[in-house]
Amino acid sequence: MKFALKTLSAVLLSASLPLVASANEQKINDAMAQVGLTVQQISPSPMAGVSQVVTDRGLFFMSADGRYLIAGNILDLESWQEVRGQQVPANLKDQVMAPIIVEKLAQQKDSVIEYKAPNEKYVVHVFTDPSCGYCRKLHSEMKDYLAAGITVRYLAYPRAGVASETGLQMQHIWCAKNQRNAMDNAKDVKKVDKAMCQNPVASHYELGQFFGVSGTPAVILPDGQLIPGYMPVAAMIEQLGAK
Structure with missing residues (x-):
């Protein structure tokens, strides 16, 4: 019983x-x-x-x-990792988000503006804004990134919002017949011809917010790790090589 x-x-x-x-x-x-x-x-x-x-x-x-x-961040004090030469506790938030970010970026493959490295070793995604000084600096070093085997895929992230002047400019860029030429002009503070179409700027912006992008440039490494801010080519290679 x-x-x-x-x-x-x-x-x-x-x-x-x-x-x-x-x-x-x-x-x-x-x-x-x-x-x-x-x-x-x-x-x-x-x-x-x-x-x-x-x-x-x-x-x-x-x-x-x-x-x-x-x-915000949840740090695991029993799990440590090396980041830029320093030992830091693992961030649970990053660990959970990384595979989600990788999956969602794969779905955006056809909507990015790609600068492909001839001898591609790595692919990084960059949320960018042509009015951002450090975004222009990163773009000015594009030849160095490509020579190092780093393919760069741009996503739109107008910091002032999709309805802002920069947001409209980014729509013109994504609707241009030659997107890379339009992006080059925008980053070099040159005229971008007006062009309108169905474009991914709003969806890119929402995706950036979902990922936790708070400024530009925001670099996402192949494993889904988000690196806020500009990173010189040498530092990028070192970061990628550690993966």
């Missing part, structure tokens, strides 16, 4: 688990909606009692009861 009672208790407990998970997910969905975020995916995180939540604005962590929202 005791065995039967224990078995029955186990069955009842296991049957209740999906209901608990469902209730927690509903709390998380409701909490995210309060702060204007749309949930795309909820899954357990390595932290007890905390879920990792993919939203339309990137990755967040939230307590199972939907009360506490964690926005």
Whole structure:
């Protein structure tokens, strides 16, 4: 009889688990909606009692009861890695986001403006804005990147928004018959001819926000790691070689 009672208790407990998970997910969905975020995916995180939540604005962590929202980096003090010659704790947020970023960038292959290296060794994606000084600096060194075997794929990220003057200019660039020539002109502060079409500028901008881009240039390495800011060719090669 005791065995039967224990078995029955186990069955009842296991049957209740999906209901608990469902209730927690509903709390998380409701909490995210309060702060204007749309949930795309909820899954357990390595932290007890905390879920990792993919939203339309990137990755967040939230307590199972939907009360506490964690926005920002989560550092694992038991897992260290070398970054630019320094040992730093692994960032759980980066680890979770990296494969998501790689997958979403693959879906954008036909919408980027590509500068292909003749002897390609690496492919990096760069969220760019022609009005950004460091974006122009990076572009001025494009020959060096290509000579080093680094293919550069540009995505649009007008810092002032899609409806801004730069946002409109970027639409002209992506709609130009010769996109690379239009991009070269924009980065060299030359005239870009007006051209309109169905273009990916708005979707690139939204994707950048999802990835957590806060400024330009924002470089994404082949493994999905996001590097904010300009990086000289030598430093880029060193970073890529460490992967």
